[in-house]
Amino acid sequence: MAQIGSFALLLALALSIYSFGVGLLALFFPGDPLWERLGETARRAGVVVFGGVFLAAVALVVAAFRNDFTIAYIFHHSNRDLPGRYKFATLWSGQEGSLLFWSLLLAGYGFVLRLRYKTDPRLFAYASVVLAGVQIFFLSLVNFAANPFGLLEGPLRADGSGLNPLLQYPEMVIHPPMLYLGYVGFTVPFAFALGALIMKYPGEKWIHITRRWTMVTWGFLTCGIFLGAHWAYAVLGWGGYWGWDPVENASLMPWLVGTAFLHSVMMQEKRGMLKVWNMWLVFFTFWLAIWGTFLTRSGMIASVHAFAQSAIGTWFAWFLGISFAAFLFFFIKNKDHLKSEHKLESLISRESSFLFNNLLFVLLCFTVAWGTWFPKISELVQGNKVTVGAPFYNRVAIPVALLLLILTAVGPLLAWRKTSFESLRRNFAWPTLGAAAVMAFLMITPPSWGGPFGLRPWQDISYFYSLMAIGLCVLVTLTIASEFYRGGKVISGHTGQGMFASLVQLTHRNTRRYGGYLVHFGVVVVIIGLAGAAFNQDKESEKGMDYGDKMTIGSYTLVCRSYTQDDGPNMASEWAVIDVYQGDKKIDTMNPVREFYKASQQASTKPDIRSSLKEDLYLVYEGQNEKGLPIIRAHLNPLVMWIWLGVIIILGGTALALIPNAPAPVRIAVPARRMEQAVPAVTGD
């Protein structure tokens, strides 16, 4: 397998170089039949690259299933008794494999792109060359710097050292692919953007072509980030889902800039504005995805995600530098091509809201990057490292996020060019009153009601933030609802349909707009869930529990029924059986587990979580106390389920926005006399 994999990777690299070199030369000689034929061979070589990388990936997975411990990567990331799905996940479990996986996905995107070249052959040829350039970098890495098929030195080992226990969780089989599909996918819009810049592509067609790629990629990245958060919540056992770790930050930064791009690209489509800005946004989204990888693999920044600190950081640094220089060169050379076609007319307009929206997204990205790098900067300036953890990010990022939420409410309802105060008043009066009423209600109700009640913003800054977040969420929801309602009412008035049918028709007629609203609503639901973190300050208990012992947390009473052990080939486990009561009624039985993985000689906890819309009961099995009793730690985490629900809505909205619009009915004015004549013919008998 090692030989097959290594050969396939070399072949793929050679084909990529051919695709890049010959494709580039073909672009220099447009109209020359010979070079056009050669350009076609370059495109085909790009298609075949996918076959080569796919073969290498299959070879690695087969090696994992065949327990081929002669391959160092398989030895370090697998073992004989590892369940099949995790053997499959070996492909992206370590540095070399994940770089191969990155190459595979890039080749996959390139495969699809090169097969669809007839849409616009010349633009696609440019994009294909850019993709081939990026592909060369990754294939060089896996061939020369981080080869997944490197052989293990020394005597043949009977068994591998196993997969990291934290990765042995079903979500880890889908989280990295989703995240990587997001990371890698942003190469495609970048390739088109750079191609359009180099060839001074007229019009905005390249944006229409890349819109789906961008949205699909953004959807994957969103899904990947939240799957990671859910994995942290369900596996790490600390009761949280986001720790502002550098690796988490690395995935967030391209997402933030990518989201800014998805918004501002509308300015270019509709008004021919922000062309320069969009070029830089799409470049930085791509660049940040690579930069994040550099950040976590160079060893420059300490992270809980213990990736190897190898020499590949230097490769990434070079690639980042070269790609930046190349982009800057073409930008300076061709920037005159990117002049805006219209001017901005008013501060209160859709255009302005997009500008502010972009500013805030980019600023959030800058803040995250600043916090991630500050320990290094501090070390350089004052000689000692500092930690920049959650308290810092929560203080500096939340105000910006709240401003973004205001724009989410206001922006979509502003008119292009200019919005009158009368229109503002008409659109926002009721939603604002509604939001104010909800905020007042949350403040005056007693805390004993539980949940988000009794929020006294003057007591704690986190309460202030939570109150503002909930108030703004209500505002956004009401503005979205009013948009749907007004549209539905108009259609209902024209067609005589019921409101529900009208709303369906409305959404189907402009899927992008109403899909976007749905995404905004999903964000609202996520923020409600995030705001819940402010309410769990005191809801945590820990106890060594004998059989029959009780522990109370919130409205729940936990009774320890038994304590059990199990021994399997891959791992041994021990867990407590906890009956959960509310009042006198037993509502559930929970099994928090601790697992001990034999191959890696490492342990891991797997909390058991009982979720409801109001709160999560989160039980962690912490081990045994000195008397041999299971120690159970219980958290009550309010509103967490809203986060996962919100993500589903966001992804649903993204999918909706990808569906083509239904054609709008065309109304034809027919003279009354002809109508009268026509009636018998239409009705027939």
Place this chain on the structure above:
Amino acid sequence: MLTRPKQILTCGLLSLAVFALTGAGDPATRFKELGHQMMCICSCNQILLECNHVGCPDSDGMRNELMAAVSRGDSDSLVEQSFVQKYGPTVLAAPTKTGFDRTAWIVPFVALALGLTLVVMVIRAWKNRPTPAIADGLRPVRGAELEQFRDQARKETDL
């Protein structure tokens, strides 16, 4: 003698202070707050009270130390200083607000202020830009006629 408005203002401020300070001195609350401002030093990169990895050699001892310090009635700054002396400055979960560390806090807000100013300036500059030229044979529409077209466009694009 305070005037009536001042009396009302004073009462209001006192009430706010009572609300604000309620629970602030409670040892359990202080333990939670301080414990969330510190990191576990076991290299797990997690907040002290959230570090839960099995077999952590440090978090239990650190939590006990923190609880002892809070029970003794040490001030927040004294507790933090003693932890910094013992474990180094990386034990604090966020940069301090002194010396160079202050820049960590200031820069994002300065960037926000600069960014907002910049966007407003860009919008103003764009507003004052001359209207882009239109193709031959077309005349620019202004005034009431323009408003009429806008109204029509708004109605027609309402869906």
